[in-house]
Amino acid sequence: MKSIFRILLFAMAMTTFCVSTYAQKDSRQRMTREQLAEKQAKYIAKEMAMDDTTSEKFIATFCRFQQEIWALGPRPKRETSDRTDAETEQTLKERFDHSQKILDLRKKYYVEYSQFLTQKQIERVYKLEREMMNRLYYRSQKKKAYK
Template sequence: MKSFLRIILLTVTMATFCVSTYAQKSDRQRMTREQLAEFQAEYIAKELEMDDMTTQQFIKTFCQFQKDIWALGPRPKKDISTCTDEEAEQAIKERFAHSQKILNLRQKYYEEYSKFLSQKQIGRVYELERKMMDHLFHRSQKEKSQKK
């Protein structure tokens, strides 16, 4: 009987420990958008081996670019397969308008980057940014599938 009680007590202790450990893992803090943008900028600056002055200028410009992108809001998402032709046309035009706003911002910040980065560096910035966005997207998809 004593050994049976010990086994039950050990099982309850292990279960409690495992649940608390799992809760701690799931409660990890997420970065804010601003923190993520700054982290991305610092990573890119490090990869491009920028000097301190250029790094600070790049981080400031990159973070402002991200804020301007966020200010546009999310991409218009409407399932056009269930719409009338007029609604589908309107949805497509909204997507075009949103894409044009993004393009205008990219051109504006290309001019800003050109003031302190070479063309090769700007190309590398875009490449690294794209890789990071792809990585974050795949990571978020993986987390979503694990939650289900």
Template structure:
């Protein structure tokens, strides 16, 4: 009888433990839209923006991110076995993509200038870069 109770308790404990483990491994990842909004809210909070400025910033920041995503990923650089002509085309494609990103950054700089000071815009860029570095480091650790 004691062995049956021990076996039953062991089965219950294992079942409870496996439920906890599976719940942790099934964490839902944020969509990139959600992540952009979280980033924008963090920046607004970090900079202590008032409610109206914060709402406008979040909306503008999220639209900027959507515009960047619409450009598609950066063209890949495959160094292996490319001719000089192919390498030149790949470089020109990267330049064109970089130019599009720069054009968007200038467009949104003008929009930010309508409701943020120049120092605030600089701080937004700093915070955004810090977050991207943090996410990049986290992603590298997760892929090891």
């Protein structure tokens, strides 16, 4: 009886140990939005082979731009449920207003980028940013498909 109890106790201890180590392997910590923005800015600066001073200015400006975009909040949802014309009009106006705010921010930061980047560099920044956003979007869609 004692040997059965010992074996059972040993099996429970091994199960507990294995489950806790397995859970630790999968729990990778996600980056915060600020960390992600800084990492994106550093990637863009590296891809464009910016010098140190330009790189520092770009990273700080890019992070400020991202913070202002986040401050606007998420995009208004596209609900396709049965709505009245007045509700649909209100939703469209909210989406236009949000898009206009984003456009205003892009213009503001375009002026800031123009102070230390050439026009071709700014265009390349926008292209690299768009590629990263597309990559992150498709990665998130793949994760959703597996769930």
